Amino acid sequence: MLLTTIYSSNLGNLLLSCISLAVIFFFLNRLASISKWFFSSPWHQSPLSLLKRRARAWAFLFRGTAIIEEEYTKADGNPFFVEVPENRYLIVSSWKHVKEIDSAPEHVLSLQGAAKELLQPKHTMSKFNWMDKRGAEGVPLIRTLRVMLTSHLPEVLPDIRRSLNVLMDDTFESLSTKDGKTVTAKLYPMVIKGIAYSNALAFFGEEFAKNEKFMKAGMDFIEQTLLIAEILRLLPKTLSEPVGRFLSSKLNSSQVLFETLLPVAQQRVDERERAKLGQKVPQHKDCIQWTMESAPKATPWSAERIVYELIALWFGSVHITSTTACFAIHDLCLHLEYIEPLRKEIESTGWEAFTQSGGKSFPLLDSFMKESARLTPVESVSTRRMALEPFHLSDGSGIVQPGEWICTAARGMMMDSSVFANPNEFQGFRFVDPLVLEKLDSNTDTLSQQNGGDSVKTNFTDIADWQLWGTGRCACPGRYYAAAVMKTMLGLFVTKYDMKLTDPDAVRYFSWRTFIYPFPGTKVTLSRR
Numbered sequence: 356m357l358l359t360t361i362y363s364s365n366l367g368n369l370l371l372s373c374i375s376l377a378v379i380f381f382f383l384n385r386l387a388s389i390s391k392w393f394f395s396s397p398w399h400q401s402p403l404s405l406l407k408r409r410a411r412a413w414a415f416l417f418r419g420t421a422i423i424e425e426e427y428t429k430a431d432g433n434p435f436f437v438e439v440p441e442n443r444y445l446i447v448s449s450w451k452h453v454k455e456i457d458s459a460p461e462h463v464l465s466l467q468g469a470a471k472e473l474l475q476p477k478h479t480m481s482k483f484n485w486m487d488k489r490g491a492e493g494v495p496l497i498r499t500l501r502v503m504l505t506s507h508l509p510e511v512l513p514d515i516r517r518s519l520n521v522l523m524d525d526t527f528e529s530l531s532t533k534d535g536k537t538v539t540a541k542l543y544p545m546v547i548k549g550i551a552y553s554n555a556l557a558f559f560g561e562e563f564a565k566n567e568k569f570m571k572a573g574m575d576f577i578e579q580t581l582l583i584a585e586i587l588r589l590l591p592k593t594l595s596e597p598v599g600r601f602l603s604s605k606l607n608s609s610q611v612l613f614e615t616l617l618p619v620a621q622q623r624v625d626e627r628e629r630a631k632l633g634q635k636v637p638q639h640k641d642c643i644q645w646t647m648e649s650a651p652k653a654t655p656w657s658a659e660r661i662v663y664e665l666i667a668l669w670f671g672s673v674h675i676t677s678t679t680a681c682f683a684i685h686d687l688c689l690h691l692e693y694i695e696p697l698r699k700e701i702e703s704t705g706w707e708a709f710t711q712s713g714g715k716s717f718p719l720l721d722s723f724m725k726e727s728a729r730l731t732p733v734e735s736v737s738t739r740r741m742a743l744e745p746f747h748l749s750d751g752s753g754i755v756q757p758g759e760w761i762c763t764a765a766r767g768m769m770m771d772s773s774v775f776a777n778p779n780e781f782q783g784f785r786f787v788d789p790l791v792l793e794k795l796d797s798n799t800d801t802l803s804q805q806n807g808g809d810s811v812k813t814n815f816t817d818i819a820d821w822q823l824w825g826t827g828r829c830a831c832p833g834r835y836y837a838a839a840v841m842k843t844m845l846g847l848f849v850t851k852y853d854m855k856l857t858d859p860d861a862v863r864y865f866s867w868r869t870f871i872y873p874f875p876g877t878k879v880t881l882s883r884r
């Protein structure tokens with residue numbers, strides 16, 4: 356039929372034929388995937404149970420966090436499978452299994468393979484189609500973040516704090532107030548704007564942070580990536596390519612990011628070449644420069660390649676940091692008894708000591724943020740890996756086939772009573788060294804001495820007892836930066852305002868697949884102190 360129509364050159368018919376073919380492909384694809392699930396599953400008995408399983412797989416989109424929680428409880432510490440519309444995940448929760456995932460080579464279990472399926476970079480990130488295997492072209496971004504950005508924190512934190520302060524004041528001034536002192540503000544837009552601005556400042560410099568077109572595209576990019584990736588994941592492969600091309604031509608914020616970053620990256624590449632000839636070139640301290648310098652010497656990266664990496668970094672750093680910070684501010688409003696001790700800590704320690712410690716100090720705030728993320732983690736699973744080859748857990752309790760995912764039950768593990776006493780209770784200072792707590796009510800000077808200095812240990816960025824940051828060699832390299840910037844934002848909220856949720860009983864978030872997302876309309880009432 357399609358061929359006949361092409362020969363008769365009738366465009367309307369051609370379109371109709373394409374649509375009919377697409378629909379047929381769609382149903383064939385669904386049928387193929389249903390039969391795949393049916394025959395690969397150990398519990399394929401009746402059509403009714405098959406239908407139930409597929410209904411639950413689709414319900415995962417809306418009830419993912421609840422479904423994982425139900426299966427986690429039933430599994431009683433053992434690995435369990437969860438079906439999603441387009442795939443199947445094996446979810447583990449023992450630390451022994453977590454270590455096995457971490458030890459598996461990248462060609463067997465791939466973080467990048469899972470991230471690629473999750474974010475569909477070919478259509479969401481300016482046609483940047485990642486390799487399945489992480490590190491195939493080096494891992495310069497990891498060094499950039501873990502080493503360079505982290506050690507640069509004492510230099511950049513004061514600028515971030517000043518900018519956040521101004522942004523908060525501007526938002527406050529822009530809202531109407533009855534008594535000149537109190538306003539009602541939508542929290543999430545305020546938080547994402549602050550985090551995006553801080554990230555632009557820290558990663559690329561002030562020029563980018565002040566570029567309104569770049570910043571708007573940077574924030575739109577987060578929602579557009581989530582939206583396009585979701586649509587493409589649910590479509591059969593045959594449709595995802597044309598639909599992806601169509602969507603990325605309409606929702607093109609990544610293109611704005613690309614076009615703004617490219618000339619600067621190109622300039623840096625030119626300088627790199629001039630430096631090789633012995634010419635004097637300017638010095639730069641930002642993620643563009645560090646990524647370029649950390650790329651393999653034998654195969655230096657092009658300007659385009661550097662920019663692709665930075666666009667991926669932008670998504671990873673803005674989305675999860677702003678949602679996590681937003682939930683921590685909800686918790687400050689829900690547990691007002693913590694506000695005074697936190698203020699006391701910040702005011703007695705001072706921002707100077709915080710800056711010198713590279714954002715590690717403020718142990719009370721550190722603990723509060725950890726408790727908030729433990730009880731309201733944005734992601735229910737962590738340590739996602741896609742199997743590129745079959746992978747068996749050593750005790751035979753689970754196997755994943757190529758294309759399937761294995762991950763950890765992050766949320767469930769954070770509620771494990773053998774690790775966290777009374778896990779359902781919000782105890783904001785649960786992770787504070789008892790010595791620091793003792794000093795809290797008495798001597799603020801001693802508290803401030805304990806809080807400053809380089810040797811301060813932070814529990815929030817620790818990876819030993821929880822899964823917020825993932826696992827081992829792949830654990831989030833941006834966590835020191837994320838913790839420092841979140842502390843700065845929360846610290847400013849606490850010291851500038853008395854605050855509460857405007858409607859404490861309103862639903863604050865919704866669930867999609869494995870993550871929860873704060874409602875952008877949730878309001879806070881802020882009163883200037």
Ligand code: HEM
Nearest residue numbers: 671672675676679738739823824825826829830831833837
């Ligand atoms: C609260 C904020 C954040 C959370 C909860 C978080 C969490 C995570 C998790 C769970 C992973 C995967 C680790 C694994 O699978 O083992 C990850 C990876 C990563 N994160 Fe973060 N992250 C946050 C903020 C950031 C920020 C601000 C940056 C950049 C400055 C960043 C950069 C990255 C990168 C580049 C990776 C990939 C690491 C790799 O390929 O080895 N993250 N993050």
